[in-house]
Every structure is written in C-alpha cells, then in structure tokens.
Amino acid sequence: MPYLWISKDGGPWSEFSLDVLTGNRFEPVPGSGKDLRLQRSRDDWVTLFGPDVTAAANGLPCTLRILADRDEIACWPFGEWGSHVRLIYSAERLATIRPFQKAQGAGEVICPRCRRPIAEGESAVVCPRCGVPHHSSNDWPCWTYGPQCNCCGQSTDPATELSWTPENL
Numbered sequence: 001m002p003y004l005w006i007s008k009d010g011g012p013w014s015e016f017s018l019d020v021l022t023g024n025r026f027e028p029v030p031g032s033g034k035d036l037r038l039q040r041s042r043d044d045w046v047t048l049f050g051p052d053v054t055a056a057a058n059g060l061p062c063t064l065r066i067l068a069d070r071d072e073i074a075c076w077p078f079g080e081w082g083s084h085v086r087l088i089y090s091a092e093r094l095a096t097i098r099p100f101q102k103a104q105g106a107g108e109v110i111c112p113r114c115r116r117p118i119a120e121g122e123s124a125v126v127c128p129r130c131g132v133p134h135h136s137s138n139d140w141p142c143w144t145y146g147p148q149c150n151c152c153g154q155s156t157d158p159a160t161e162l163s164w165t166p167e168n169l
C-alpha cells in the first residue's frame with residue numbers, strides 16, 4: 001500500500017499506510033490536524049484542501065491533486081500563524097502474504113518459481129515491484145525461495161523495510 005509521511009510544525013516524520021482509510025469519500029488525514037482530506041480514485045489517491053487551508057504541491061498552489069510518487073504537499077492552516085504541515089506521498093509498497101485473488105476474468109496464473117498454478121485463496125505474495133504473484137506457504141515457499149523476485153530482482157527478504165523515507169531527501 002502507498003504511504004503518507006507527515007511532519008507537523010517541523011517535527012519528526014511519521015508514516016502511515018493509506019490502508020487505514022477506506023477511501024470511499026474524502027476522509028481527514030490522521031495526524032495532519034486540519035482540513036486535509038483524501039479519497040481513493042481507482043488506484044490513485046486524491047487530496048482535497050478545505051477553505052481553511054492554504055496548500056502547495058511541489059511548490060505550486062493547489063486545492064485538489066491526484067498524488068504522484070514523492071509528491072510533497074505543504075499546508076498552512078488559516079489563522080494559525082507559523083503552523084504548517086508537510087506531507088510526502090510514497091507509492092512504495094511492501095510484500096505481504098495474502099490469500100491469492102485472481103483478477104476478474106483472468107485465466108490460470110502460473111507461479112514463476114515453481115511453474116505451478118496459483119489457486120484462488122492460496123497464500124501468495126504479489127511482488128511489490130513487478131506485480132507478479134508467487135506462492136508463499138509452508139509447502140510452497142516460492143517467494144522467499146531465492147533472495148530476489150524471479151521476475152524483477154526485488155528483494156524477497158521479509159525483513160525488508162520501506163527503502164525510501166523523507167530522510168533520503
């Protein structure tokens with residue numbers, strides 16, 4: 001899932017997964033304090049700023065924006081002199097083991113490691129970089145069988161943390 005990094009009034013960065021929001025309608029961003037809202041639009045996230053906030057995206061004024069990877073949003077709540085919030089959107093995802101769900105209308109999906117089909121509901125990891133699913137169960141530990149994804153070279157180490165943080169700026 002994509003992440004949002006938040007720093008209020010120059011404080012330390014905190015991070016949260018956009019998984020916590022349903023995304024069905026514009027919802028307040030936890031920890032941002034003021035009138036900042038997010039809504040999901042298919043695979044994208046859209047920010048909306050209320051009338052009580054002045055906001056800029058990558059240095060340009062904005063009221064509504066579809067977030068792109070590494071977008072930096074700054075906002076100044078109206079009437080709170082000196083108060084500001086910085087947000088950085090990271091589209092990076094972590095590999096997570098989930099019951100496999102075929103895309104609607106998709107045919108048989110073959111695991112690139114063992115060349116066997118992955119059944120609906122079987123434990124699997126969808127590679128966060130290339131999107132190719134691999135088995136990930138005790139019987140078929142295909143995802144972690146090698147140090148890297150069979151298709152794109154993404155690390156399969158379960159201890160892998162998010163590789164990008166605002167400290168990289």
Ligand SMILES: [Zn+2]
Nearest residue numbers: 111114135142
């Ligand atoms: Zn497999």
Ligand SMILES: [Zn+2]
Nearest residue numbers: 127130149152
């Ligand atoms: Zn991959």
